[in-house]
Amino acid sequence: MQVGFTDDRSAVLASQIDPSKPRNVILFIGDGTDDSMITAARNYALGADGRFALDELPFTGAMTTHGLKVGPGPDYQKAYVSDSAPTASAWSTGKKTVDSRVSQGPSTADNVPGQDYETVLEKYEKQGKLTGNITTSEITDATPAAAASHINLRACQGPTDLTNCPTAKKSNGGKGSIAEQLVDSGVDVLMGGGKNRYDQVTDAGPTALTYATTTKGYRLVQDKAAMDGITSLQGGPVLGLFTGGNMTPMFAPLVAAPPPGTGGPDAQCLPSVRGNQPTLSEMTTKAIQLLDNPNGFFLQAESAMVDKQEHASDICGAIGDLVELDAAVKVALEYQKTHPDTLIIVTGDHSHSTQIVGGNTDGKQVATLRTADGDPMTVAYSTSDAGSDHTGSQIRVAAKGPQAANVTGTIDQTDLFLTMLGRTPSTLPGPGTQPPAPLAPKASVVATDNKISKSDLRKKGLRVVVAAAGATKVTVTLSQNGAILDAKALGSDGGTAKLKGKAGPGSVTVTVTAVGPGGTVTDTDMVKVSK
Incomplete structure (x- = not known):
């Protein structure tokens, strides 16, 4: 059986190279999404020979994700396994930092703030572009936080969570909690979970939610119907808070257990009861609709529950949200058909411990499912006796659109910073001695x-x-x-x-x-x- 392509693809790839700077940038993050997790989701949803939309992006590379350790500096030790705060900060700022640090430089200790680093989103705001930041986690969680806030510990999400970030308090002259900073930054479309953080009381008295809606002019939406009812940004920026904490995964849990594990050769994932929460693809559709404008926009969209369900050794939860990530990528690709000056990047923040193994005795915790091929697939989690954790391997990055070719080969997360901002365009070589063909305006x-x-x-x-x-x-x-x-x-x-x-x-x-x-x-x- 022939699998894959048979014709030479050189001309096709050459036609996809566009060195011009992007007008719009859409960055998709699958938290904890590495090649092993992509393969497991593909096998289950499509079969081993199937392909996601994210598999079909023309330019693909590998991306390193290491961070730094706190210490005396200036030469900080490498942290080969990082959490989501320094990894998200890396592409957001173009600089490395330490675990739990959000878009702020390294320092001597966790409770000692580092230097604030300006982010891609903040730079685009200064250029007059509209910006969006959507996620299926709390919007104050590490990955969305890194796009538009700066704090020494990722746990300092709400105004009453600042015990270990005292200098961040506004009453101490700081920028406030992550919840406060996100609305202070002026992100035009801010959506996800995390209402409980905004219900916390600020130093000044009112809750962070009251501050967002009365002082900063945000319009609150709390379900899909309310989100769908917003048709423009003329009435002010949008704050979507669809749950108190993290949003509900697409699939109900199937949690791995010690051998012989859970599930079986006929086990299937079941849909979760999600109530009136929008999906990531629905949030992406709405965000693009609201942000689309002649000057361009930047949108970061995170499928966060892939990672969180991997931590719980829940293979169904992780698979469901990776499939939904791919649905959101399809939304962006459809938009790009009529807006070719849009750069789409799909990647993760770090690798995880989900592994496809040979049988139900090959790991500390295992679970087995029947895939789209009709065959059993067993996955294992072996970093812990219960739950699982991050690993330090490189991860996939793929892209399509202007300057997408910059993700090929092996790059580091910090390299995405310049690509998203738009590097100085290069000149394409022409065949033989002929000048390069000019790009269409x-x-x-x-x-x-x-x-x-x-x-x-x-x-x-x-x-x-x-x-x-x-x-x-x-x-x-x-x-x-x-x-x-x-x-x-x-x-x-x-x-x-x-x-x-x-x-x-x-x-x-x-x-x-x-x-x-x-x-x-x-x-x-x-x-x-x-x-």
């Missing part, structure tokens, strides 16, 4: 109003926002029924323009045309005209 246009009166269109004009790349000439026009009402020339990057014209009731069309060495591209938006 990109352009998008959005009208700031979806409805305008005839009078306002004629006197005040319609404001439009244009984003362009790879172009030498950018023109935006206003037309109705094929007749041009107004036209403006913009810079090669686009910009804003006001288009005026005398139009009748109905609709007008805004069209941007970008011309460059690689060709011509257009994009349109429609606006209703009232009497």
Whole structure:
């Protein structure tokens, strides 16, 4: 039986190389997701010859995940097995740090704060991009925390959790707990579990939730229906708190036990009762809808319960949330089809101890399931007599979109920092002595109003926002029924323009045309005209 591809793939891969800087970045994290866990989930859900969407991304590499140990410095000892705080901080800041430290540098001891490191999300906020941070754990947990907060211990999640982080208290001149810092950072879409942390009282008196909604202007949503009801960010940023703690895994538990273990050759995973909690793919769909704009956005999306269920030696819980991670990746890939200037990266934060083994005596704790092939698969957890823990091996990283080729080979987590920010574009080599083929330009246009009166269109004009790349000439026009009402020339990057014209009731069309060495591209938006 032939498995895999038969044709040479060189031309296909070459066509996927895009050295331009991304406008949008979507980073998917499967917490604790390594190749062994991906394989176990694939075997169960699709069969050994199946492929997830994350398996089909054109550029794939290996990523090292080691951190540092506290000490006198400046040469800190390596920590070959790290937790989620320093690993998430590594891609967020481009720098290594110590266990439990969140986007803050190493120091002499756990209770001694390090230097705050600016994150990718914070840098993009300064550039005016919209930002999102979604997870299936508490949003104050280590991985989402590292995107937009800085603290010496990851456990200091809520205002009353600061016993071991006294200098972080706002009453002591600090930045506050992780819960407070996340809303202070101004993340536009912040969703996951963790309402209990926001129900804690701050130094100033009100709860962190009251602070978020009254002082910082966040709109609270607590279930899928409320989330679906938010259709734009015009009313303010969104804070989704769907559970008090971590969100419910997609599958009910099957917890491994000492040999001969749990499950069996006919065992299957069962759906969990999740109530009105949204899935990661549903949160991803909503986040992209809200964040999509001409200036671009950054979104970090974490499937957190893969790791947490691995810690519990729960193979079904981990499999279900890895399958859901892949569903979220499909959402992003669908968006990328019409927004090719979007970089999608899929990876983990560290490896774990889930191993596919030969039989139900090959580990301290084992569980057996029937896969999509109809055959039994046994997994083992052997780092502990009960539960399991992280390991120190390299993990997979895969990507598609602008600068995705930078994940190939063996890289370190810190390398993702520059790739997500956009490295200085390189020049692609051409065949033989021929110059490289120029890339097609990109352009998008959005009208700031979806409805305008005839009078306002004629006197005040319609404001439009244009984003362009790879172009030498950018023109935006206003037309109705094929007749041009107004036209403006913009810079090669686009910009804003006001288009005026005398139009009748109905609709007008805004069209941007970008011309460059690689060709011509257009994009349109429609606006209703009232009497």
